[in-house]
Amino acid sequence: MISSPGAALIRRQQFLLKCLGAYRNKSCNTSSRSIKMWSVMSGGTALEADAISVLRSITPSLHLSRHKGQAGKIAVIGGCREYTGAPYFSAISALRIGADLSHVFCTKDAGPVIKSYSPELIVHPILEESYSIRDEEKKSVSAKIIAEIDKWMERFDCIVIGPGLGRDSFLLDCVSDIMKRARQANVPMVIDGDGLFLVTNDLDLVSGYPLAVLTPNVNEYKRLVQKLLSSEVNDQDGAGQLLTLAKRIGATILRKGKADHISDGDAVHGVSVYGSPRRCGGQGDILSGSVAVFLSWARQCAVIGEVKMNPTVLACIAASVVLRKSASLAFDSKRRSTLTGDIIECLGRSLEEICPVS
Numbered sequence: 001m002i003s004s005p006g007a008a009l010i011r012r013q014q015f016l017l018k019c020l021g022a023y024r025n026k027s028c029n030t031s032s033r034s035i036k037m038w039s040v041m042s043g044g045t046a047l048e049a050d051a052i053s054v055l056r057s058i059t060p061s062l063h064l065s066r067h068k069g070q071a072g073k074i075a076v077i078g079g080c081r082e083y084t085g086a087p088y089f090s091a092i093s094a095l096r097i098g099a100d101l102s103h104v105f106c107t108k109d110a111g112p113v114i115k116s117y118s119p120e121l122i123v124h125p126i127l128e129e130s131y132s133i134r135d136e137e138k139k140s141v142s143a144k145i146i147a148e149i150d151k152w153m154e155r156f157d158c159i160v161i162g163p164g165l166g167r168d169s170f171l172l173d174c175v176s177d178i179m180k181r182a183r184q185a186n187v188p189m190v191i192d193g194d195g196l197f198l199v200t201n202d203l204d205l206v207s208g209y210p211l212a213v214l215t216p217n218v219n220e221y222k223r224l225v226q227k228l229l230s231s232e233v234n235d236q237d238g239a240g241q242l243l244t245l246a247k248r249i250g251a252t253i254l255r256k257g258k259a260d261h262i263s264d265g266d267a268v269h270g271v272s273v274y275g276s277p278r279r280c281g282g283q284g285d286i287l288s289g290s291v292a293v294f295l296s297w298a299r300q301c302a303v304i305g306e307v308k309m310n311p312t313v314l315a316c317i318a319a320s321v322v323l324r325k326s327a328s329l330a331f332d333s334k335r336r337s338t339l340t341g342d343i344i345e346c347l348g349r350s351l352e353e354i355c356p357v358s
């Protein structure tokens, strides 16, 4: 049973919808009919809204007076021997959305590979996997890694944990410590891929942390539901189950799929803008980097009028809309051969059509 929303929540929802409606008459290249999302309040009332306005309300304008870093400094913790594409996709997407600086903290092996993909990324090959260190070295190596990360932590507006991280136990222990430091420093975290494996087994890392966003795919969501709700995924009441899970964790969840569903435990929002029928790997990585940037922006302007909106929810809505629109643009030209890189190429156009640079 889903509990009734409080009056404050209803006012916040009504305000969001009013504010979204206010943008409808503004000129925009994108038909507002195609950029719809829906929201369900805890009481079950379904409402349709215009996600264009969420994007416009959080995307900062560009001024010559702005300095490097103001549009976002993002870090991705991920990349190991097997996976070098995922952290690259996430970090480069952050830059393509509009962040100023994008860092990657990866293993020593993955470093040169990721650097060679792009000179735009700042790559720190400081992480280690069990195979490369002796047992007696583990404590000192781990302390060195944390000390290095500590030097950077407070500079980041958001960190993405998990793209291509792998499942090595020593590496995951180090990343747990990194997450604890991020939390102490009040740095928002987007948790994806193997970061979700970590969190599913140690919920305390994110439990009750409102600046955490979990972005599970089908399998990752199933594992979260099984572990935390001791049940199977219930698609009959998908919104209710997502709401319960988000409330239980005390963080925001973006459940990826045919439609993306977002909940912070207060309400459930859906984004079903048309995307692409291509399911090539890496699209979730684009999403994680994009959520990170939008979250850094949304935190600066989450008070719209007199109502405080949850920046994590706004960021998820914005990232989902832009990714899906980019996938659609890429598919229009590349069809069956569409790859993740093609979608990344379309991120700028996708956002520009909704929030043109004046």
Ligand SMILES: NC(=O)C1=CN([C@@H]2O[C@H](COP(=O)(O)OP(=O)(O)OC[C@H]3O[C@@H](n4cnc5c(N)ncnc54)[C@H](O)[C@@H]3O)[C@@H](O)[C@H]2O)[C@@H](O)CC1
Residues within 6 Å of the ligand: 082, 083, 084, 085, 086, 087, 162, 163, 164, 165, 166, 192, 193, 194, 217, 218, 219, 220, 281, 282, 284, 285
């Ligand atoms: N180029 C790269 O380096 C990439 C690396 N990746 C990394 O790969 C690691 C593992 O992530 P995965 O997402 O592959 O692992 P998962 O365990 O989440 O999923 C893999 C399996 O799920 C199946 N699957 C996917 N969608 C499904 C659906 N709707 N219904 C039923 N089965 C479905 C797939 O066929 C595959 O066998 C992570 O570290 C991730 O970040 C991915 O991000 C993809 C790109």
Ligand SMILES: Nc1ncnc2c1ncn2[C@@H]1O[C@H](COP(=O)(O)OP(=O)(O)OP(=O)(O)O)[C@@H](O)[C@H]1O
Residues within 6 Å of the ligand: 193, 216, 217, 218, 256, 257, 258, 259, 260, 275, 276, 277, 279, 280, 281, 282, 283, 284, 285, 286, 287, 320, 323, 324
């Ligand atoms: N069936 C679908 N139809 C349309 N869009 C989808 C579908 N499934 C996923 N998407 C879109 O692709 C995005 C990435 O979701 P996906 O499930 O591929 O993530 P993932 O498995 O984590 O990806 P990755 O390969 O990067 O790990 C979602 O945000 C969603 O917008």
Ligand SMILES: [Mg+2]
Residues within 6 Å of the ligand: 192, 193, 217, 284, 285
């Ligand atoms: Mg993924």
